[in-house]
Amino acid sequence: MKKATFRGLFLVVLAGALVFRTAGLGLRPMHHDEANQAVKFGALLEKGEYRYDKDDHHGPSLYYLTLPLVKAAGRHTLASLDETVLRLVPALFGAATLLIFLLFLKSAGAGAVLASGIFLAVSPAAVYYCRFYIQETILVFFIAAFLASVWRYVLNPSWGWAAAAGLCAGMMYATKETSVIAFGAVAGGLVFTLMSGRKGGEARGEHGRFRAWHLLLALGAALTVAVLLFSSFFSHPKGVLDSILAFRNYIARGSEAGWHNYPWYHYLGLLAFSRFGASAPWWSEAVILFLALIGGLAAFRRGRLDKPEPSFPRFVLFYAVFSTVAYSLLPYKTPWNLLPFHLGLILLAGIGTDRILGTLRPNAFRAAALTVIAAGVIHLGVQAYRANFKDFADPRNPYVYAQTSMDFMKLVKRVDDLAAVHPAHKEMLIEVVAGPYETWPLPWYLRSYASVGYWQDAERAGTPSAAAVVISSMDQEEKLQPRLGQGFHSEYYGLRPEVVLALHVRNDLWERYMTEKAGK
Amino acid sequence: MNKKITIFLALAIVSAGAPARSQDQSKVELKLQLPKPMFIGTPKNIRTPNLEVVTGKARGPFYVPAGTKLVSLKKPVTASDMAPVIGETSFVTDGEKSGEDGYFVEFGPGKQWVQIDLKESYALQAILIWHYHSQARVYRDIVVQVSEDRDFVGGVTPIYNNDHDNTSGLGIGRDKEYIETNEGRLIDPKGIKARYVRLTSGGNTSNDMNHYVEVEVYGIPVK
Numbered sequence: 001m002k003k004a005t006f007r008g009l010f011l012v013v014l015a016g017a018l019v020f021r022t023a024g025l026g027l028r029p030m031h032h033d034e035a036n037q038a039v040k041f042g043a044l045l046e047k048g049e050y051r052y053d054k055d056d057h058h059g060p061s062l063y064y065l066t067l068p069l070v071k072a073a074g075r076h077t078l079a080s081l082d083e084t085v086l087r088l089v090p091a092l093f094g095a096a097t098l099l100i101f102l103l104f105l106k107s108a109g110a111g112a113v114l115a116s117g118i119f120l121a122v123s124p125a126a127v128y129y130c131r132f133y134i135q136e137t138i139l140v141f142f143i144a145a146f147l148a149s150v151w152r153y154v155l156n157p158s159w160g161w162a163a164a165a166g167l168c169a170g171m172m173y174a175t176k177e178t179s180v181i182a183f184g185a186v187a188g189g190l191v192f193t194l195m196s197g198r199k200g201g202e203a204r205g206e207h208g209r210f211r212a213w214h215l216l217l218a219l220g221a222a223l224t225v226a227v228l229l230f231s232s233f234f235s236h237p238k239g240v241l242d243s244i245l246a247f248r249n250y251i252a253r254g255s256e257a258g259w260h261n262y263p264w265y266h267y268l269g270l271l272a273f274s275r276f277g278a279s280a281p282w283w284s285e286a287v288i289l290f291l292a293l294i295g296g297l298a299a300f301r302r303g304r305l306d307k308p309e310p311s312f313p314r315f316v317l318f319y320a321v322f323s324t325v326a327y328s329l330l331p332y333k334t335p336w337n338l339l340p341f342h343l344g345l346i347l348l349a350g351i352g353t354d355r356i357l358g359t360l361r362p363n364a365f366r367a368a369a370l371t372v373i374a375a376g377v378i379h380l381g382v383q384a385y386r387a388n389f390k391d392f393a394d395p396r397n398p399y400v401y402a403q404t405s406m407d408f409m410k411l412v413k414r415v416d417d418l419a420a421v422h423p424a425h426k427e428m429l430i431e432v433v434a435g436p437y438e439t440w441p442l443p444w445y446l447r448s449y450a451s452v453g454y455w456q457d458a459e460r461a462g463t464p465s466a467a468a469v470v471i472s473s474m475d476q477e478e479k480l481q482p483r484l485g486q487g488f489h490s491e492y493y494g495l496r497p498e499v500v501l502a503l504h505v506r507n508d509l510w511e512r513y514m515t516e517k518a519g520k
Numbered sequence: 521m522n523k524k525i526t527i528f529l530a531l532a533i534v535s536a537g538a539p540a541r542s543q544d545q546s547k548v549e550l551k552l553q554l555p556k557p558m559f560i561g562t563p564k565n566i567r568t569p570n571l572e573v574v575t576g577k578a579r580g581p582f583y584v585p586a587g588t589k590l591v592s593l594k595k596p597v598t599a600s601d602m603a604p605v606i607g608e609t610s611f612v613t614d615g616e617k618s619g620e621d622g623y624f625v626e627f628g629p630g631k632q633w634v635q636i637d638l639k640e641s642y643a644l645q646a647i648l649i650w651h652y653h654s655q656a657r658v659y660r661d662i663v664v665q666v667s668e669d670r671d672f673v674g675g676v677t678p679i680y681n682n683d684h685d686n687t688s689g690l691g692i693g694r695d696k697e698y699i700e701t702n703e704g705r706l707i708d709p710k711g712i713k714a715r716y717v718r719l720t721s722g723g724n725t726s727n728d729m730n731h732y733v734e735v736e737v738y739g740i741p742v743k
Contacts (some may be wrong), residue, residue, distance in 0.1 A: 032563050040559065056561050259564040277621055279606050334562055394727075402563045407725045436560035443557040454557040474656075474699070491684065492658040492697050494725030496563065500656055500699060514685065514692075 006110045010117060014098050017121035020384055021091040021130045025084040028392040029404040032496075034133040035441030038086055041066055042078030042447070050232045052239035054246035058135045060229040060239075061175040065089055065138065079448040083133075090137035094130030097141045097343075103148035104347070107155070107312035109354060116350025119288050122381040123346065125271065127388055128399040129336045135176045136336040140343050142171040143182045150186060151315060157210045159217055166218030170225025173243075177250045181326045182340050189318035193311050254332040261331040267338040268328065271345075274398035281391075283383055283398050287376030292320065292345040295352030313351045320344025335401050395497050404441055407494035411503055412445045414491075415469060418509055419449070421516045422468055427451055428509075433461045433480055434473035438499060442471065458483065470504040477502060579703050584645040585711075585740060591642050592717070592737035599634045601627050605729065609634065617734045619654030619702060629728035631661070631688050633720040634735070641668060642739030644709035647679070649719065650733040653702045659730070660697070661688045661722035664707055666714035677714070680707045687722055704734075713742050 030038065036056075041063045044050045050063055066089045073085050098117045105113050120126055130137045146168035153161035172179035230239040272289060275282040299313035323341035327333075353373055360366040391397040393406050415430070422428040427450045432442055435456050446452045455461035458479035464470050465487055472480050488504040495501050505513070597609040607625035612634050616623045627634075644666060651659045661683035667676045681693025698705060717737055721730045 033561070036559050036561075039557070053559070056559060260562065279621070405726060407723075407727070432557070436558040437563040439557050440560070440563075454555050456558070489684065490696070492699070492725055494657060497726055498656045499563075500658060500725055517685065 001110045001114075003110075006114060009114055010098075010102075013114065013117045013121050014095065017098055017117075018095045020121065020127045020388070021094050022088065024389055025087040025091065025131060026082060027389065028083075028131070029406060029409055030083060030441040030444050031132065031134075031403055032437070032440040034086075035444035037062060037133050038081065039078065039443050039447070041070075041086070042081070045070060045075070045081075046077055051236050052230050052232070052242050054242040055249055058176045059174040059243070060232070061138060061171055062089070062133075062135050064229060065093075081447075086133045087131050090132060090134070091130050093141040094126065094137045097137075097144050100141065100144040100148055101347075103145075103152060104312070107151060108347075108351060111354035111357065112347075112350040114350070115291075115353035116347050118377055119291075119346045119349050119380070120343075122377060122384050123285060123288060123342070124283065124380060124383040124387045125285065125335070125338065125342055125399055126346070127384040128392075129339055131388060132336065134336060136339045139172060139175045139179060139182075140339045142168045142175060143179075143186075143340055144343060146172060146182070147186060147316075147319065150190065151312065153214070154190070157214060159214055162214035162218045163221050166221030167225055169218070170222035170229075173222065173226045174229040177243075177246055178337065178340070180247075181323060185319045185322035185326065185341075185344075188322045189315050192318045193315040196311075196314055254330045256331075258332065260334050262333040264328045266328070266333050267335075267341075268324070270335060270398050271338070271342070276396040276398070280396040281386070283387075285380065285383075287373070287380065288345055288349045291349035291352035291356075291373070293348075293352070294356060295348035295350070296320070298352060298355040299348075313348070316344055316347045316351065320348050335399055402496060405494045405496055408441075408496075408501075411471070411493035411501060414493075414503060415446070415471075418469060418505060418513055421512050422509055424468075428468040429453075429466060431455065431461055431464055431467040431470045432472070433458050433464075433470060433476045434501070435475070438473035438475075438495060438501065464488075464504075465506075468506050468509050472502050472504065474500055474502065480504075579706060582646060582706055582708075584738060587740050588645045588738050589740075590736055591638050591739045591741075592636050592735060595639060596637045597634055598637070599627060600632045612636065612732045612735050615734070617650055617702075617704075619652070619733065624652055624731045624733045627730040627732075629723060629730075631720060631722045632730040633718050634732055635672075635716055635718040636735060636737060637670070638715050638717070638737060638739070641713050641715045641742045642737075643711045643713050643742055644679075644717075644737060644739045645711060646736075646738040647707040647709055647717065648704045648734075648736040648738075649707070650702075650704040650735075651700050651721065651724070652731040652733060653700045653704070655726060656699050657724045657726045658697050658699055659721045659724045661693075661720065662695075662697075662705075663688055663690045663693065663720040665690070665718045665720075666709060666712055667716050667718070668714060670716055672716070672718055677712055679709045679712065683722070688720055690720065704736075 040057060044063045044067065050060060052060055066086065069089055070081065070085055075081055075085060098120055101113050101117050101120070108116075146165060149161050149165035149168055153165055169183070172182060226243070227240050228234075230243045231237045232239055268289070271285045273282065273284045273286065295313060296317045299317045320341060323344055327337060327341050356369050356373075357366055360369050387397050387399055392400070393403050394400060395403070419426050419428055426448055430446060430449055430452045432439060432452065432454045439454060443454070453462055458472065458476040461480075464480065464483045465485070470480070470484065470488065484504055487507055489507055489510040490502055490504050493501050493503060592613050593615055595613050597612045599609050602609065605626045605628055609625060611623065611625040613636060647664060649664075662680065663678060663683055664680040665672060665676050665678050669675050678691065680695050681691060682695040682697050683690060683693040686692045717735070719732075719735060723730060
C-alpha cells in the first residue's frame with residue numbers, strides 16, 4: 001500500500017471514529033456509574049478535592065484528565081457541567097487509541113494497522129463504552145500505548161521507549177485496578193513470544209541492548225505517575241497505600257458470588273451473538289472474532305508475508321489469549337470490562353484481514369474476501385449506530401447494562417417544570433428517600449438544586465410535609481405514605497428495568513403546576 | 521373615628537416591624553446541611569422477566585351479582601393502530617394471560633387505545649386489565665370508557681382515569697397509578713350498561729410503548 005493511500009484512508013477512518021464517538025453524547029441518560037464519577041469529579045472541580053476511595057470508583061486518572069478539558073470549556077462548577085463535556089474525555093481517548101495503532105506500523109504493516117483501525121472505529125462495544133464517563137476507554141488507550149512502547153523497546157531498546165512504557169504503566173495503574181490483568185497478559189505475551197521465536201529469538205533488538213537502568217527508569221516513571229495521582233499530588237499521601245489495600249476489596253468482589261457474576265463464556269458469547277426476545281434484533285461482532293482467529297493462526301505461519309516483524313502477531317496473540325482467559329475466568333463481569341482483551345482481538349483481526357487479503361489468489365478470491373469483510377464492517381457500523389443513536393437505553397441492546405431508562409428523564413423534566421412554578425424555584429426543598437442503588441443518577445440530575453437531602457430510610461428522613469417534592473424508591477413507600485398523608489400527589493417513573501421511583505408532589509405545588517399548565 | 525383607628529393600626533404595625541427589620545440585619549442565613557447521597561458501585565442489571573410483586577398485598581374478594589359472567593372472551597377488538605408492533609389485537613380477548621413473550625400485543629408510542637365490542641349490551645360488573653406483568657412497570661394515562669356508541673362520540677362514560685395531568689386530553693383523572701402485577705387491575709364499573717369498552721394508555725415507565733396481555737369484562741345481559 002502506498003504511503004499516501006494509507007494516510008488518506010487512515011484519516012478517513014479516524015474521522016469516522018471521532019464522529020461515532022463524539023456525536024450526540026447527551027442522548028443517553030447518565031448511567032448510575034457515570035453519575036457517581038461525575039459528582040465525584042465535581043468535588044475536584046469546585047474544591048480541588050480528590051481522595052482516592054479504595055472501596056469504589058477506581059483510580060484517579062479519569063478525574064485529573066477531565067480537569068483540563070472541562071476548564072478549557074470554561075466550566076467551573078458541577079452545575080455548569082453537562083453530559084457532553086464529561087463524555088468527551090473517554091470519547092477522545094477512544095479515538096486517540098487509533099493513533100496509537102500507528103506505532104504498530106513497523107511491526108504489523110500498513111494493511112493490518114488500517115484494518116485494526118477500521119474494526120476499532122466501528123465495533124459497537126468499543127464505540128458504546130467510549131461514550132461512557134467511566135475509566136475503561138482510558139485504560140484501553142494506555143494499554144495500547146503500553147503494548148506499543150514495550151514492543152518498540154523490544155525491537156529497539158532505548159531509554160525513550162522504556163520511559164514511555166513506564167509512564168503508560170503508571171497511567172494504567174492510576175486508571176483501574178484491573179490493569180494488573182493487562183500487566184500480566186503483556187508480560188506473559190512477551191515471555192512466550194521470546195520463547196517461541198525462531199532463529200534464537202527474532203524479536204530481539206537490532207539497534208540497541210537491554211540495560212538494567214532502562215528497567216529502573218521505567219519503574220521510576222510508573223511509580224512517579226502513580227504516586228502523584230493516588231496521593232492527589234501529595235495532598236493525600238494515604239491514597240498511595242490505599243491503592244494497594246484496594247486489591248483486597250477488588251479480589252473479594254471479583255471472586256465472590258454477586259449480582260455481576262456470569263459464566264466464563266459470557267463475554268465471548270456477548271461478542272459472538274446476542275438476542276433478547278424473539279422480536280428483538282440480533283447483535284454480533286463475530287466478524288472480529290473470526291478474523292482474530294485467522295490472525296492468531298497466521299501468527300505461527302511463516303512465509304513471504306511475514307512482514308516486517310514476524311514475532312509481533314504472536315505477541316498480540318499471547319496478549320489477547322492471556323487477557324481473554326483472565327477476564328473470562330473472573331466471575332465478576334460487567335460488559336465494559338471486555339474492552340482490554342477486545343483490543344487484542346481487534347489487533348489480531350487486523351492482522352488476520354491483512355493475511356487473508358495478502359495470501360488469497362487469484363484476485364477474484366481476494367475480491368470476494370474483501371467484499372465479505374467489507375460487508376462485515378458495514379454490519380458492525382450499522383450495529384454501532386443502532387447501539388449508540390437508537391437503542392442506547394434499550395435493555396435488548398446487549399451493551400446496555402443497568403442503564404437508566406429514558407422514562408427517568410420524564411421525572412427529571414417533571415421536577416424541573418415544578419421548580420419553574422415554585423416560588424423558590426431551584427431552591428425548593430427536595431427529599432430523596434431511597435437506597436443508594438435507587439438514588440443514582442438523581443444527584444447528577446439534581447445538581448443545580450440548592451436544597452436536596454438524601455435519606456436511605458423513610459423513618460429517618462426529614463419532615464416530608466415540609467418538602468415540595470419527595471422522590472422515593474418503592475421499598476420505602478409503605479413507611480413513607482403515613483408521613484405524607486393526603487397532602488401529596490403521587491406519580492411513578494421508571495429508573496431502570498424493574499426499578500420504579502415514586503414522585504410525590506405537595507398538593508399546593510401540584511395545583512399551581514396544573515393551573516399554570518392549563519393557562520398555557 | 522374609623523380613620524383614626526386605621527392610622528393607629530398602621531403606626532402600630534410599622535413600629536412593631538422596625539425592630540424586626542433591625543434584627544434581620546444582624547442575622548445570617550442558616551445554611552442547612554442536608555444529607556448527601558452515598559456513592560456506590562454498579563447496580564444489578566435486570567433483563568429477565570420477574571413476576572415478583574413489588575408493592576401491595578394480594579387483592580381481596582370482589583363481589584358481583586349472581587349470574588355475572590365473562591362476556592369479553594374472543595370478542596372482536598379494534599385499536600387506534602390496527603397494525604401492532606408485536607402480536608395481534610385479538611390477543612386482548614384470547615383468554616391467554618401469561619406474562620411471557622408471545623402473549624401480549626404491543627402498540628406504538630404515545631396515546632393508543634383498544635376497544636372491545638361485547639356484541640350486545642351488558643350491565644358491566646367488573647373489568648380486569650393486564651397490560652404487561654412480567655416486569656414491574658407503571659402504565660400511564662390509563663383511561664377506561666364505556667359506551668353504546670361504537671365511535672365513542674356520544675354517551676361516553678369514563679369509569680377509570682389516572683391521567684392526572686390530562687395528557688391524553690380525555691379529562692383530568694383522579695384514580696391512582698399502579699404497578700403492573702400478575703393480578704391485573706380490577707375496575708368496578710358499578711353495573712353501568714354498555715356494549716363497547718375502550719381502554720386508552722400513554723406508554724409506561726420502561727418505554728413509550730403500550731401493551732395488553734388480556735382484558736376481561738364481566739357483566740350480566742341486559743334484558
